[in-house]
Amino acid sequence: QKEVEQNSGPLSVPEGAIASLNCTYSDRVSQSFFWYRQYSGKSPELIMSIYSNGDKEDGRFTAQLNKASQYVSLLIRDSQPSDSATYLCAVKYGGYNKLIFGAGTRLAVHP
Amino acid sequence: DGGITQSPKYLFRKEGQNVTLSCEQNLNHDAMYWYRQDPGQGLRLIYYSQIVNDFQKGDIAEGYSVSREKKESFPLTVTSAQKNPTAFYLCASSIGTSGIQETQYFGPGTRLLVL
Numbered sequence A: 001q002k003e004v005e006q007n008s009g010p011l012s013v014p015e016g017a018i019a020s021l022n023c024t025y026s027d028r029v030s031q032s033f034f035w036y037r038q039y040s041g042k043s044p045e046l047i048m049s050i051y052s053n054g055d056k057e058d059g060r061f062t063a064q065l066n067k068a069s070q071y072v073s074l075l076i077r078d079s080q081p082s083d084s085a086t087y088l089c090a091v092k093y094g095g096y097n098k099l100i101f102g103a104g105t106r107l108a109v110h111p
Numbered sequence B: 001d002g003g004i005t006q007s008p009k010y011l012f013r014k015e016g017q018n019v020t021l022s023c024e025q026n027l028n029h030d031a032m033y034w035y036r037q038d039p040g041q042g043l044r045l046i047y048y049s050q051i052v053n054d055f056q057k058g059d060i061a062e063g064y065s066v067s068r069e070k071k072e073s074f075p076l077t078v079t080s081a082q083k084n085p086t087a088f089y090l091c092a093s094s095i096g097t098s099g100i101q102e103t104q105y106f107g108p109g110t111r112l113l114v115l
Helices: none
Strands: A004-006 A011-014 A019-025 A032-038 A045-050 A054-058 A061-066 A071-076 A085-093 A098-101 A105-110 B004-007 B010-013 B019-025 B031-037 B043-049 B064-066 B076-078 B087-094 B110-114
Touching: A004 A085, A011 A019, A019 A032, A019 A085, A019 A105, A032 A061, A032 A071, A045 A054, A045 A061, A045 A071, A071 A085, A098 B043, B004 B087, B010 B019, B019 B031, B019 B087, B019 B110, B043 B064
Parallel strands: A011 A105, B010 B110
Antiparallel strands: A004 A019, A019 A071, A032 A045, A032 A085, A054 A061, A061 A071, A085 A098, A085 A105, B004 B019, B019 B076, B031 B043, B031 B087, B064 B076, B087 B110
8 A cells, every 4th residue: 555654743843943844655666756835724735846866945945855765855944934834745656647645744833 | 817716615515415516727737636635634536537528536436426528627526425525625637647747736625514
C-alpha cells in the first residue's frame, strides 16, 4: 500500500526562524512531489513541486528531495505568522497523475 | 478570471437524499478530480477523469457517482448509499495526466453536512 507520512505537529517556531517540515513515502517509483499549504477552512494551494534529487528554492521556500531515502522536506526561512497553516505533502505515482496525500503538519509561527 | 469554482459552499443533506456538488473550470484542463477531506486527515481520491466521457474510481468511490459530459464540468453526486458523507469535498484539475509535471490545482471546496 502506498503511503505518505507526515508528523501531525503542531510544529511551533518563533517569527523569523526556519521551519522544517518532513515527509516520507513508501513507493520507490514515485517521481513527482508536491507541497501544498492549507489555511483552516480553505482549500490547498500549491507551494512547491520537486522532481529531482537535491534542493529547489523559491523565495523563502526550499524543497529538498532524497529519493534513495524516500524523503522530501520543505524549509521555510524567515517564518512569518502568516505562514501558520497545515502543510500537505503529496506524492504522485502511476501513470494517471494520482496523488497520495499525507495527513499534513500543522505549523504555528508565533510573534 | 480563470479558475475552478465549486458550489455550493455549504450543503446540507437529509437522510436518504442524494445531493450533487458542482465543479466547473475554465482553465481548459483535461483532467479533473474529486477528493474528500475529513478533519485531521489528508485528502482521499474519490473519482478522477482524464478526458470527457471517461472517469475512473479512486480509493473511496463507494456511495458516490460522477459524470463528465463537458470538459469544463465534473459534478459529484453523493448518494444515500454513502453512510458517512460529512466532510470537506475538494475538486481539482490539471492540464493532463501524462508526464511528471502535471500539477493539480484546487477549487475552494464544498462542506457537506448531514441534518
